[in-house]
Amino acid sequence: MYDNDQRPARRVVITGLGTVSSIGLGVTAFLDGLRSGRSGVKPITAFDTTGFAHANGCEVTGFDPAEWIHRVDATELGRATQFSVAAARMAVADAGLTPEELRARRALVSVGTTDAESRDLDALVDVELREGPERLPATVVRRAQAGRLSTGIVRELALTDVEALTLPTACAAGNYAIGSGFDAIRGGEVEVALCGGADAVCRKTFAGFYRLGTIAPEVCQPFDKDRKGILTGEGAGILLMESLETARARGARIYAEVLGYGLNCDAHHPVAPDQDSLARCMRIAHRNAGVKPQDIDFISAHGTGTRANDVTEAGAIRQVFDAPPPTVSIKSMIGHSMGAASALASAACALALTEGFIPPTVNHHETDPECGLDCVPNVARSTELNVVQNNALAFAGNNAVLILGRHREAQ
Amino acid sequence: MSPLVLSAWSAVSPYGVGAEPFARGITAGRCAVGPLDPATHPGPFDRGGVVPDFSARTHVGKKGTRTMDRVTALAVAAVGQLLESCDGGPVRQPEETALVLGTGSGSVQSIMDFTRDSFAGERPYHVDPARFPNAVMNRAAGQSAIWHRIKGPNTTVAGGWLTGLLALSYAARLHRGGHCARVLCGAAEEYSEQRAWLEWHGRSAAERATPLGEGGAVFLLEPAEAAREAGHPALARLLTTRFRAYGAESEVRAALAACVRDALKTTGVAPGDVRLVAPLGAGGESAALEEAGVGDALGAADPRWIRCRPLLGDTSAAATSLQLAAVLAAAGADGLAPGEAALVTGVERDGTVGCALLAGA
Structure with missing residues (x-):
């Protein structure tokens, strides 16, 4: 419209x-x-x-x-x-x-x-x-x-x-x-x-x-x-x-504020993700949302669990973040629900902001040093959160990064 | 903010590849539906509107097209035609250019062929990995971006007959949200045996006779100021898109009339300024209800009606994009005249209606 x-x-x-x-x-x-x-x-x-x-x-x-x-x-x-x-x-x-x-x-x-x-x-x-x-x-x-x-x-x-x-x-x-x-x-x-x-x-x-x-x-x-x-x-x-x-x-309960999002396309390979392009998408999202990398309290990663995705995504995160925040994948719990994946992950981010916890990455034994991220292994972590980032990647290099923030009523 | 204008377009249609054959065919009112050779086009239809002699190999290139399916080739070709018509300008800053492309359910032929291999092969995983991306619905948009190096947002839209209108609405919203400087926006649909069977079984008896068509149209949507700087003609301003839903078919007329009235009222366009209307014209009662709904909203205005479906067949997901192309074809090289408005409308059997209102720049 x-x-x-x-x-x-x-x-x-x-x-x-x-x-x-x-x-x-x-x-x-x-x-x-x-x-x-x-x-x-x-x-x-x-x-x-x-x-x-x-x-x-x-x-x-x-x-x-x-x-x-x-x-x-x-x-x-x-x-x-x-x-x-x-x-x-x-x-x-x-x-x-x-x-x-x-x-x-x-x-x-x-x-x-x-x-x-x-x-x-x-x-x-x-x-x-x-x-x-x-x-x-x-x-x-x-x-x-x-x-x-x-x-x-x-x-x-x-x-x-x-x-x-x-x-x-x-x-x-x-x-x-x-x-x-x-x-x-x-x-x-x-x-x-x-x-x-x-x-x-x-x-x-x-x-x-x-x-x-x-x-x-x-x-x-x-x-x-x-x-x-x-x-x-x-x-x-x-x-x-x-x-x-x-x-x-209407006095509604507010889970979270949507601060912004970024989209881009690798325009490179039908199935393999591109690290530089994904990093660019995160920066686009930050700009659209008016936040800086250091504002992000945790990342809900695309985190499919394939060799290629996780190492590329972790690399892109390190490109954008001097000190990457905790980075989790709820796909460890719910699998890859395809088109629903980033929507369910957004819901998880909204709940995390409201309830003050970071969902865990389960089935975790030893972090891949090539990824080198704090993936909040196996057990959820209670913490106050303000801004969270939700990554999503798709075939054809279609990247989408969403930024949500905690809603606080003005004093 | 500078208003958004349509400043270039391309079409791949049963008239041939390119905007020119499309414009000639549409303005002459020539029917491009012909008999189908059952050897090359098996299925329940003996007539159809297919893009003549079109293949990925001949129209996209010999290299890199071995596994490219038809809808992807149609999209890649339509985007290529558009870029060529403006000397590649839109991809000089590839990160600033979005591509929004409508399709049906991707290529149902590719998707169902892939599953067929899984069922019929010696092992259920004996499928061709190179064809797996064809079986995913964002293939045409994604491959068009890869082919033409378009690095901005890349979005696939689906909405039956309203797909082209929804793609336009999404594209304009994307631009207003600050996600790109310009959008290449359109839709594509392929003729395939599998689509033909699905259409045949999905239709009511009253609609069944309508032959299928195929093709695609792509538009360059950019701010008027940017078009002027780039030397692109502002063919039409996109004033608004509007959508509504209906319950029973008897409500189609009122729903579309409300949609068009709202579009006119919001933009301050007088009904009499609407000089061109390109309706979907679906089968059964739908076409008459659609025209009656538009008529209710326009009152005494006497616009020229451009009816694409009798000329091209049912082009499904590409229909409303091809209607928009028909409006631009009818408007000619200078586009809609100042003070002149045009309407593209559609009625989807899933219970939704929509319209786009354009005006001279």
């Missing part, structure tokens, strides 16, 4: 969180999981894993769409959209907004994703192989659309004055979506934004990473000298954002 009106920039705060993750459904369970260093790893059940030597992942269990999705027929939604819609419902309830109050505000819904409904596309391939392309079920075809991740939320919440945006910028997409929501509220285009990311475990992505030799056989160990790769995961994180002004007017 662009226009050229000149409006004073507004401050943007997070007042609601919705989280669907392998370590818990809803913000209370997610927070508890982060604090206690819970691991969501288990054998994958999403598809037949016969023929893979190992197939652990971080799937969401105990998810009943009927518990969260009331207006829309859940069978018309793919699994990733179900997660997205459920997380949006949670975020709205968590923010203490009634559906009527929400509908009265002009809104942006933006949801990032890597695979959207590729799980349904996998299933359709299976039908094609067995019965031919003439036999595809219409319901599955219709719901296997990337745009559904955001329009599903719009339909479920019966929003009308709304822009529904899906951003399939792969594994950094959650931060992209939150960034766009931040800009929309800051610029006064909308009065509320539901933003984040969603993905569901699928065969295609598992097979691809497995073929690249980047799937860990058992657990994900970011920054560990013996790290063996990623575990594919799933879930959704949706943040409800609004201006500080409207949050104050």
